[in-house]
Amino acid sequence: KAGVTQTPRYLIKTRGQQVTLSCSPISGHRSVSWYQQTPGQGLQFLFEYFSETQRNKGNFPGRFSGRQFSNSRSEMNVSTLELGDSALYLCASSYWGGDTEAFFGQGTRLTVV
């Protein structure tokens, strides 16, 4: 079956702009989580959505937001981009979350200039 698909794979944005990233989970999966990966901070949890509701949230400023649609596809938005937002953003889907395996997409590489 098809894996987790993240689009776009690469993005270059200017400081102050906003950006929207998309994640299509594996068919039947209802949980979608987002992670930020940077060389300095490593992998950090952003938030998790389950059945269109935010179930968990990490310690990121309000500029980072997300949503999930009825088909489980998810988007995350970052407003007023800062240079420090440059990172690999990874999406993971699982059927239920927690005690079910999470499958990761290949990520979106965001560069803020």
Added chain:
Amino acid sequence: AQSVTQPDIHITVSEGASLELRCNYSYGATPYLFWYVQSPGQGLQLLLKYFSGDTLVQGIKGFEAEFKRSQSSFNLRKPSVHWSDAAEYFCAVAPTGGGNKLTFGTGTQLKVEL
């Protein structure tokens, strides 16, 4: 708050040698435990997981890990490393019953010498 420590940032082993990557966690109870591998520019692939039961778990690509509650450790092992195992390895924990919220260690970069 939960945390994960991977004390080795870089490890170099010869092809065919055995491998052990260390992972220690801090959590109030026994969490769900995972090992992931990441190749350059790629996402994360799950190697193995521990939820409960047998403390020695087998994963893909010949990897295994042992959960030791008394030491709060979940070390990853492989008896004979292949050149294709060169990658970055991450240990992670998730709260039981808490949804898909992984806390990752800082990773161990594995180099394999031919």
